[in-house]
Amino acid sequence: MASRLDSLVHQRYMELDTSGSVMVTYIWIDGTNGLRSKTRTLKSYPTSPEQLPVWNFDGSSTAQSLGHDSDIYIRPQSIFKDPFVPGNNCLVMCDTYDKDDKPHPTNYRYSCYESMKKVDAQHPWFGIEQEYTLLDLDGYPFGWPKGGFPGAQGPYYCSVGSNRVFGRQIVEAHYKACLYAGIDVSGTNAEVMPGQWEYQVGPTEGIAMGDQLWVSRYILDRVCEDFGVIACLDPKPMPGEWNGAGAHCNYSTLAMREEGGIKVINQAIEKLSKEHHRHIKLYDPTGGEDNKRRLTGRHETGHIDRFNSGVAHRGASIRIPRQINKDGKGYLEDRRPSSNCDPYLVTEALVRSTCLDWENFDMERFTPKN
CATH class of the missing domain: 3.10.20.70 (Glutamine synthetase, N-terminal domain)
Incomplete structure (x- = not known):
């Protein structure tokens, strides 16, 4: 007889009293x-x-x-x-x-923590938009016709309906599990490619961003175990005319959030422009090779070799949301990090370029994982 995993049987064991342990x-x-x-x-x-x-x-x-x-x-x-x-x-x-x-x-948390301590008085806030793609166990996107393709992009983003949405139960289970765990998930939505989703963690301050995002990924993988699917963080899981997956990072310091903060935001963007290639190397685990498949200048991305910025510009390296520009204060959105980025590296790179410098940061210590 073939073995099977029964969630109802498992639940009986989970209800056993283990108080005291x-x-x-x-x-x-x-x-x-x-x-x-x-x-x-x-x-x-x-x-x-x-x-x-x-x-x-x-x-x-x-x-x-x-x-x-x-x-x-x-x-x-x-x-x-x-x-x-x-x-x-x-x-x-x-x-x-x-x-x-x-x-x-491989411990990038330590350096990130040390950097965050140095900028504690500036209260750096982060919010990361974690995109991911649900896959069947055979590696094909969840909800796609086997060996074929769904209709072109357009009707799937923030959509509703069984012909447009694939995996909502998984997404909602993950959302609730993260909130129960104490992770600051602020929202979720279906993304542009069918079977692709996003959830947002933050705003959090300092080192908490890295800790919370990593644990939210762990919870996502555990939830997917229960549903028999895979959460894929590859930044371009399907080649062709499909959106890739990123981890856009919203970032601000106290000065950016105060009156007149737009000036500080623009100064930060100028500093970021000078360190573009360093950030690209740190924004995916392969040192830029994964992100190269995604950052093509198409499908709502900037080109990996060029830095640009703009208000409400989703094809930019750095986007200033329209409302932030109108209010004259707030935050910037770095659209370059890939979906499989290490948030410790991303958040440290942002404070290094805008608040500190790169002294004592060993770029050679970062070893791309091919």
Whole structure:
């Protein structure tokens, strides 16, 4: 008899009383820009990351070490309620450290955190629009006719109806699970390509953006497990006349949000223009190769080799929303980050270029993941 997974049977076990024990799931980023996790039992719910023990994992199985020296440490940094295991359980976002307790080369959180501390008085806010594409287990876009194509783009964006929308139950389950976990999801919508969706995290301040976006991705993958689909973060999952997927980053400092802030926004855009190629390298895990397939100057993107900006311009590198320009204050939208970006790198790059400088940032430490 073929084995099967039955959600109703699973639910019976989930309802068992385990009071007095806390299941803590440690989440970390591996050497391929993917997520890993494992769970341990504690006797009480942690009220701060410092109460959680440092743990370790086999880095030789995650593309982060060699087998003869495999242990990598994971240090808890941010706690979220667990939406998958009822009761007093939690998810913990961690970062990684080598045998000498130094940040692992794949740990971009550490540098981001140090940069955010330096600009704390400027209160940098971030909001990231995470686009993704739902796929069947065979790798074909969810809802598309097998071996064929749906009708051309146009009727799918923010749409309604079973002939236009594919996967709304998955999206709503993810939305609720993120809110339960304590993630600042501010909205969601169907995107331009059928089977493609977006949710927005933020505004959050400083390092919280990276922590929350990574955990929201973990929750998305877990929800998709239950529905038997895949959440794909590839920035151009379907070649041809289809929109790609990005992670547009809305960014502001306190000065941008105050009266006369549009002047500060324009000054920031000028600084960003001078570091365009550095940002492109940091805005996808392959150092720009993934984004090259998306940033073509078509399908609501700017060209990867050219920097431009404009009010309400969706073909620009940096867009100033029309209402922000009218109000004379607010935020800018960086449209260059790819859907599979590391938000720690994106947010640090923005504050480095606009508030700090690039001193002591080792570009060589960033290793593209091909």
